[in-house]
Structure formats: structure tokens, C-alpha cells
Amino acid sequence: MALLEVDGIDVFYGRVQALRKVNLTVDEGEIVSLIGSNGAGKTTTLRAISGLTPPSSGQIRLRGQDISRTPAEVIVGKGVGHAPEGRRIFARMTVRENLDLGAYIRRDGQTRADLERVFTLFPRLKERHGQLAGTLSGGEQQMLAIGRALMSKPQILLLDEPSLGLAPILVDTIFQVIQDINKSGTTVLLIEQNALKALAVAGRAYVLETGRIVKEGSAKALRESPDVQKAYLGI
Amino acid sequence: MRFFVDTLSLGITQGAVFALIALGYTLVYGIIELINFAHGDVFTIGAFIGLNLIALFGMQTWSPALLVPGLILLFAVTMALNGLLGMAIERVAYRPLRNAPRLAPLITAVGMSFFLEGVLYLVRGPNQIAYPNLFPSGSVSLGFASVGLTNLVIVAVTVVLMVGLHQFIQRTRVGRAMRATAQDRDAARLMGININRIIAITFFIGSALAAAGGIIYGFYNESISFDLGFRSGLIAFTAAVFGGIGNVVGASLGGFIIGLIIAFSTSYTSWGLQWADVIVFSILILVLVFRPTGLLGMRVPEK
Ligand SMILES: Nc1ncnc2c1ncn2[C@@H]1O[C@H](COP(=O)(O)OP(=O)(O)OP(=O)(O)O)[C@@H](O)[C@H]1O
Numbered sequence: 001m002a003l004l005e006v007d008g009i010d011v012f013y014g015r016v017q018a019l020r021k022v023n024l025t026v027d028e029g030e031i032v033s034l035i036g037s038n039g040a041g042k043t044t045t046l047r048a049i050s051g052l053t054p055p056s057s058g059q060i061r062l063r064g065q066d067i068s069r070t071p072a073e074v075i076v077g078k079g080v081g082h083a084p085e086g087r088r089i090f091a092r093m094t095v096r097e098n099l100d101l102g103a104y105i106r107r108d109g110q111t112r113a114d115l116e117r118v119f120t121l122f123p124r125l126k127e128r129h130g131q132l133a134g135t136l137s138g139g140e141q142q143m144l145a146i147g148r149a150l151m152s153k154p155q156i157l158l159l160d161e162p163s164l165g166l167a168p169i170l171v172d173t174i175f176q177v178i179q180d181i182n183k184s185g186t187t188v189l190l191i192e193q194n195a196l197k198a199l200a201v202a203g204r205a206y207v208l209e210t211g212r213i214v215k216e217g218s219a220k221a222l223r224e225s226p227d228v229q230k231a232y233l234g235i
Numbered sequence: 236m237r238f239f240v241d242t243l244s245l246g247i248t249q250g251a252v253f254a255l256i257a258l259g260y261t262l263v264y265g266i267i268e269l270i271n272f273a274h275g276d277v278f279t280i281g282a283f284i285g286l287n288l289i290a291l292f293g294m295q296t297w298s299p300a301l302l303v304p305g306l307i308l309l310f311a312v313t314m315a316l317n318g319l320l321g322m323a324i325e326r327v328a329y330r331p332l333r334n335a336p337r338l339a340p341l342i343t344a345v346g347m348s349f350f351l352e353g354v355l356y357l358v359r360g361p362n363q364i365a366y367p368n369l370f371p372s373g374s375v376s377l378g379f380a381s382v383g384l385t386n387l388v389i390v391a392v393t394v395v396l397m398v399g400l401h402q403f404i405q406r407t408r409v410g411r412a413m414r415a416t417a418q419d420r421d422a423a424r425l426m427g428i429n430i431n432r433i434i435a436i437t438f439f440i441g442s443a444l445a446a447a448g449g450i451i452y453g454f455y456n457e458s459i460s461f462d463l464g465f466r467s468g469l470i471a472f473t474a475a476v477f478g479g480i481g482n483v484v485g486a487s488l489g490g491f492i493i494g495l496i497i498a499f500s501t502s503y504t505s506w507g508l509q510w511a512d513v514i515v516f517s518i519l520i521l522v523l524v525f526r527p528t529g530l531l532g533m534r535v536p537e538k
């Protein structure tokens with residue numbers, strides 16, 4: 001059974017339909033990437049999975065259990081961590097408080113180890129733990145958003161354009177960290193505009209166009225597909 | 236000097252009540268950006284609940300030894316009951332409109348205010364109702380002036396409540412969740428925070444603090460009436476805006492400052508109370524025009 005199955009979902013914003021019969025699956029241990037141009041519906045797909053914009057039809061299953069109508073605040077407890085578009089860190093709280101909020105649902109008292117893990121992945125956050133998050137640089141805020149999502153100890157991590165607006169060197173760091181996170185056992189569903197990078201770290205990928213999945217396959221196959229090269233890789 | 240100290244003590248004492256009400260406005264605004272116009276009447280109801288409990292248990296005749304634990308219990312029970320009332324109001328009047336345009340809950344809040352005031356009028360009538368002061372009377376002499384014991388106890392109780400609230404918001408898990416909800420509701424949900432629960436808790440706390448303010452008002456002024464919350468509520472709202480709406484420390488500070496302004500402008504001029512209100516609302520307008528974020532408005536940019 002796949003860890004995550006998105007099964008023919010439609011999502012509307014008011015009368016505007018953002019997703020049409022979107023299907024995708026993510027198996028345990030994978031990095032799967034979702035690519036597509038602006039407005040294709042990538043963010044909406046992640047918001048549907050984490051419960052912020054529930055689908056009007058279709059189903060989303062986590063380990064076979066239907067979560068399509070489950071509220072967002074409950075879904076996180078089932079193992080879905082979401083570092084949302086625009087980072088959405090709590091600007092008027094310290095780095096440490098943001099990370100503690102990431103562990104809000106944890107009742108196991110083991111959060112200390114996860115905090116250490118986040119600080120190992122992002123030493124910069126450790127240095128700045130007492131600083132207000134709103135005063136961090138864009139890159140640091142992105143690290144915080146990922147670190148905060150990790151604090152819930154997710155089985156699957158949803159990342160929405162983690163490299164957006166970062167200096168090239170930092171982009172490499174972030175992609176390295178994503179691979180590290182995955183190696184230590186967390187499944188990753190990654191949205192990227194930087195399709196080249198995304199297809200380099202992902203095993204499989206989906207291409208979304210105006211609310212529909214138009215292509216899917218191994219990252220290698222998509223990298224070599226002329227359509228994808230032309231539309232997303234700038235080759 | 237004596238006159239100055241009297242005025243100062245009057246201002247701080249009245250300011251304490253405004254501050255306790257202002258906290259409810261600011262907490263609720265901070266979380267759901269609603270100006271809860273019914274909050275002034277929730278304050279009045281708190282005062283009446285306290286009065287009824289005092290009468291029910293005949294607390295006026297209690298011995299001084301019993302009175303201290305009795306007063307603590309009176310505050311606790313009144314605050315809890317009023318807190319539940321606040322939660323109920325949120326549940327029936329505001330929650331159904333959570334996703335409606337912002338004007339809808341605002342109008343509902345005005346309606347709720349009229350409703351509560353109407354109910355109070357029906358139940359307790361239009362007249363001033365006597366309120367016993369269970370705080371110690373007497374006064375402490377400072378040599379050049381003296382300060383009422385009641386005033387001192389009022390300030391002490393208020394400061395304890397404010398510090399408690401501040402610690403709760405800054406140090407506890409629920410307090411942190413309140414701040415997260417105030418800053419970014421979707422992000423808070425992604426943390427696993429149940430927004431509806433946090434909003435309900437916020438209404439509980441705001442209404443409980445207003446109840447404490449209500450009892451204190453009753454003790455100090457020794458009479459209350461059904462429409463008490465109208466003026467006090469508006470002034471406290473001004474205090475909240477003055478301090479920076481959404482900011483808890485600002486609301487506390489704003490309450491005291493507005494209390495002092497009213498006391499000094501009525502004691503040192505012959506204008507009377509009506510003019511004090513003119514001054515207060517002029518301040519509201521000036522703050523809204525020149526510094527909408529208030530004294531302690533948010534300074535950290537949201538990137
Ligand atoms: N809150 C909203 N209200 C109305 N329409 C929306 C809303 N959010 C997104 N949409 C619409 O839904 C569609 C998909 O948006 P979405 O944000 O999922 O795209 P995206 O693939 O993440 O784009 P980008 O790469 O620019 O982030 C777009 O046409 C967008 O205009």
C-alpha cells in the first residue's frame with residue numbers, strides 16, 4: 001500500500017476550479033516531485049493533502065485511511081508535515097518558539113532529540129534560536145519552515161518551493177538537506193519551479209498543468225522527455 | 236499635594252477597571268480581528284454575577300478571617316461563569332460567521348450588545364443598584380496624603396491578573412498557540428492547533444478578566460446599572476486602541492493612562508465628566524489618525 005494516495009480529487013476556490021481529477025501516489029521512502037508552471041495547482045495539491053483546502057470530490061488516503069475530510073489540525077498528527085508556500089513562519093515569535101510549535105501535537109516527550117536533529121541540519125537556526133523569526137533572512141526563514149515541519153516527526157514531508165528566492169549556494173544546501181532528511185527515513189513530496197534540481201533529487205515526478213496531471217514517470221524519464229525539457233528545463 | 240495624590244489614586248483605580256476590560260477587546264481582536272462590541276455588556280454581566288453571588292452567600296456579614304478566601308472564591312467563580320458566558324456568545328453569534336465578510340460579525344457584535352443590555356434591563360430594571368464593597372475600607376497615611384486601602388487592593392488584584400495573563404500567554408503551550416493563531420491561522424492549523432478551541436479560550440479569558448473588572452467597579456463605585464458597559468466599554472476600547480490593539484501590555488498600559496487622563500481632566504478643570512469623555516474620544520481619533528498601531532503596536536515586520 002502506498003503511503004499517500006491522492007485519488008481523483010477536485011478542489012475549488014469558490015467557483016474557480018483549481019484541481020481536476022488529480023491522481024498521485026507516494027510510496028514510503030520516496031522523494032516525489034511535483035512540477036508545473038505558475039498557477040498550475042501545485043500549492044493547492046499540497047493544501048488539499050494537509051487539509052487546508054479539502055477536496056470537493058475524490059479521496060486522499062494516508063496508509064489506506066481516508067483523510068479527505070479530516071481537518072488540517074488533525075492530519076498533522078497522522079504524520080503529514082507541511083512547510084507551506086511563503087514559509088508562513090510565526091514572525092513575532094522566536095526561532096525556538098516556532099520550533100516548539102512544530103512539536104505542538106507531540107505528547108511523547110521525545111522532542112529534544114528532534115530539536116537536536118533540526119539544529120544539526122541547520123546549525124544557523126541553533127545560533128539564532130532566541131531571535132525573532134521575522135528578523136531572519138529569507139534563507140534562514142526557509143530553514144525554519146522546514147525545521148518546524150520536521151518537529152512534528154512527520155512520515156511524509158510536504159515542501160512547497162523550498163528554494164524560492166534563495167541564493168544559488170543556499171539552494172544547493174537546501175536540496176542537500178532534503179536528501180538527508182529523506183535518507184533518515186522521511187518520505188518527501190516536493191514542489192519546485194526549479195525543475196532541474198527537483199528532478200535531480202526525486203525518484204519520480206508528476207507534471208501539473210492547469211489543474212491536471214499531464215505527465216508522470218521516473219525523474220530520469222521526465223528529464224529526458226522533450227516536452228518537459230522544452231517547457232520546464234529550458235533546454 | 237493631597238488633592239494630587241487623591242486624583243492619582245482615583246485615576247489608577249479607574250484605570251485598572253478600564254485595563255481589565257481593554258484586555259478582552261485586545262485579546263479577541265488579536266485573534267479574530269473582531270471588535271467585540273458586546274464586551275462592555277459582558278463586563279456589566281460580570282458585575283451582576285458577582286453581586287448575585289455576594290447576596291446568595293450573604294458575604295457582607297462574613298467575618299474578616301473568612302473574607303479573604305471568600306473573596307478569592309468570589310472572583311474565581313464569577314470569572315469562570317462570565318468566561319463561560321463569553322464562550323457561549325462566541326459559539327452562537329460569531330463562530331457561524333467565521334468565514335463571512337468582516338462586517339457581518341461586527342454588526343452581530345453590535346446586535347449582541349443591544350441584546351445583552353436589553354436582557355439586563357428586563358431583569359434588573361433601569362435604576363442604580365447598590366453594591367457592597369468587600370475590600371478593606373480605611374486608608375493608609377503617607378504623611379502628606381493618604382491612599383484608600385480599597386484602591387491599593389484593587390491595583391494589587393489587577394496587577395496580579397495582568398502578570399498572570401502575561402505569563403500564561405508567554406509561557407504556556409496554550410498561550411503559545413494563542414499567539415500562533417493570532418499571527419497566522421493556517422500556519423497554526425498546520426501545527427495541529429485547533430483554532431476554534433483557541434478562539435473559545437480567548438473569549439473565556441477576556442470575559443473572565445472583564446468579570447474581575449466588574450466586581451472591582453462595583454466595590455469601588457458601590458453601585459451599578461444595566462447600561463454600565465456602554466460607556467466603560469467604549470472607554471476601555473479606546474484604551475485598547477491607544478495601547479495598540481492586539482497588544483496585551485499595551486491594553487494594560489492604555490487602561491491606566493486613560494484612567495489617569497479622565498481623573499486629572501475632571502479634577503483639575505471644572506468641565507465635568509462629559510468633557511472627560513470628549514477628551515478620551517478625541518484621543519481615540521488622534522491615535523487612529525496619527526499612530527494607528529498605538530503606543531506598543533507591532534514593530535516587527537512580517538516578511
Ligand atoms: N485563495 C484562492 N482563491 C481563488 N483562487 C485561488 C486561490 N489560491 C489559488 N487560486 C487559483 O488556483 C489555481 C492554482 O493555484 P496554486 O497556488 O495551487 O498554483 P501553483 O501551482 O502553486 O502556482 P505557483 O507556482 O505560482 O505557486 C490558480 O489559478 C490560482 O489563481
Ligand SMILES: [Mg+2]
Pocket residue numbers: 042043044085160
Ligand atoms: Mg504555489
